[in-house]
Amino acid sequence: xxxxxxxxxxxxxxxxxxxxxxxxxxxxxxxxxxxxxxxxxxxxxxxxxxxxxxxxxxxxxxxxxxxxxxxxxxxxxxxxxxxxxxxxxxxxxxxxxxxxxxxxxxxxxxxxxxxxxxxxxxxxxxxxxxxxxxxxxxxxxxxxxxxxxxxxxxxxxxxxxxxxxxxxxxxxxxxxxxxxxxxxxxxxxxxxxxxxxxxxxxxxxxxxxxxxxxxxxxxxxxxxxxxxxxxxxxxxxxxxxxxxxxxxxxxxxxxxxxxxxxxxxxxxxxxx
Numbered sequence: 001x002x003x004x005x006x007x008x009x010x011x012x013x014x015x016x017x018x019x020x021x022x023x024x025x026x027x028x029x030x031x032x033x034x035x036x037x038x039x040x041x042x043x044x045x046x047x048x049x050x051x052x053x054x055x056x057x058x059x060x061x062x063x064x065x066x067x068x069x070x071x072x073x074x075x076x077x078x079x080x081x082x083x084x085x086x087x088x089x090x091x092x093x094x095x096x097x098x099x100x101x102x103x104x105x106x107x108x109x110x111x112x113x114x115x116x117x118x119x120x121x122x123x124x125x126x127x128x129x130x131x132x133x134x135x136x137x138x139x140x141x142x143x144x145x146x147x148x149x150x151x152x153x154x155x156x157x158x159x160x161x162x163x164x165x166x167x168x169x170x171x172x173x174x175x176x177x178x179x180x181x182x183x184x185x186x187x188x189x190x191x192x193x194x195x196x197x198x199x200x201x202x203x204x205x206x207x208x209x210x211x212x213x214x215x216x217x218x219x220x221x222x223x224x225x226x227x228x229x230x231x232x233x234x235x236x237x238x239x240x241x242x243x244x245x246x247x248x249x250x251x252x253x254x255x256x257x258x259x260x261x262x263x264x265x266x267x268x269x270x271x272x
Contacts, residue, residue: 021083
């Protein structure tokens, strides 16, 4: 059990056995209300292209406390504290995450019903998780998710790639990914900028999403216009869709305005 300051959800660290090594995960569990058990479905968080469990910072603990649910975050293979991944990402890596490693995490942590929560490319993965395991997914929440490789998305990646020519930027990334930092960076920029990835889209997957859906997007997101949340909301089969455009946010609404994001998530999960 990790030491936690007062007023936060305590967490445990769990290693997930993987065919290529192991995955690091962290589970936050709030104290249950008096006389009532915790909800069965935990929130499972999928990080962005440069992300990790550590880079969620204190958001998962706050989310756990506010919603009264367990929150699970894990480092994808090749990221954070998880084992290295070798070679380029396959072009179907977004869908493959749902079919393979996400399923592995659920299996080893004994998770049945779940709520999928993803940021950026993790949002696309969360969409695939909701589609792949539709019978078990109670809700889907995306933040700054991309639905296709928009010019704005690719331009933002090109700008970031140029900035990472500064070795100090890569060293900062190494704080979270160790000696995997260069692989993490290349996995993001080279995959998305590859001409072979240009046809990728969530359009074929979204009609398989039928659970309640909350789509959060920053109006000034440098990696995607509001066309992305609009498409995610329009193409799903969800009977309950809530699209939230945050006018004062960019690509990290949960970091820029965590309380506002948590308020929206809490209200959505409570049916408000």
